Amino acid sequence: MGAASCSIAMMSVTVRTGVPREPGAPWRTAAASSILLCARVNRGCFSRGRWRHGKTNHSQPTGQISFTSARTTLATRVNPQLATRAIIMPLAHSQLGELVTALAAKQPTPGGGVAAAVAAAIGAAAARMSAAYTTRKKDVESGAAVTAQELIAELDAVASTALAEADADEAAYADLQRSWKDAEMAAEEKATIEATALAVPVRMVELCHKSIRSVVAFLPVCNPNITSDAKVGIHILAGAARAAYQTALVNKPPPETLSHLKALMRDAAAAEAALLDLEE
Secondary structure: OEEEEEEEOOEEEEEEEOOOOEOOEOOOOOOHHHEEEOOOOOOEEEEOOEEEEOOEEEEOOOOOOOHHHHHHHHHHHHOHHHOOOOOOOOHHHOOHHHHHHHHHOOOOOOOHHHHHHHHHHHHHHHHHHHHHOOOOHHHHHHOHHHHHHHHHHHHHHHHHHHHHHHHHHHHHHHHHHHHHHOOOOOHHHHHHHHHHHHHHHHHHHHHHHHHHHHHHHHHHHOOOOOHHHHHHHHHHHHHHHHHHHHHHHHOOOOHHHHHHHHHHHHHHHHHHHHHHOOOO
16 A cells, blocks of 8 residues: 655644555545544655655645645645545644634635634633543542543543534535525525534534533532633633624524524523622
8 A cells, every 4th residue: 555644734644545656646546535644744744835755855836825725735636636626634633823824814714613613622622631630549539530531531522523613614614605606506505505504603602512511510529720721621612602603693593593592602601700700
């Protein structure tokens, strides 16, 4: 099995294919799904607009490469047949600094939905750390470690889901743009696209609310030396929920969905307010 690898800053990717590589096309593969993430750079890297493979330097006249274009370039170099499709590498494997730059850029995506989802993942990670530190011998003896391990498993899933939702938000917005430009698109397809675009931020609000409640319930048994990190996680998750809520509003939720979201937001706000204790 042939193998090649590359990296974009902190991201490492291994491409494997059973198809022999053609001369001058070391990144060709049969399917985008054959991309496997690896822990370190093996033989090649993507740097300053150049593809390096072994001792061969495949120059690309790309100039300054943006966060989105770099992800798109990688995917289409892996499979040139996919060049006409909106395929980009997952956000979970991108460098944070590049994401921040991309969010600030004058371009449709990544946008608010992505910002909300990434914030939720960061909030979950911060809270998870507090659980990881609640596994001391005394925590095992008191039973707190069991609760901590349960929260760790939950928040690991939350972070992973949130990053997946970031990619889903980008895809949903791309479909929305397509629906606005396609005058011949069937009404049913447009309705499906609009429903999908709304569903992503709604799921994010629900995910953040559930996570907040789980971390709040954990606070009484949390290692007292690190409860501030659990609270930081709650505040970030609450902010992510507010951001996702605003994204949902843009997508015009029906009355019942809006009522559901408002109830979740009120409960999350109450949980956060109790931690802040701002009343004199």
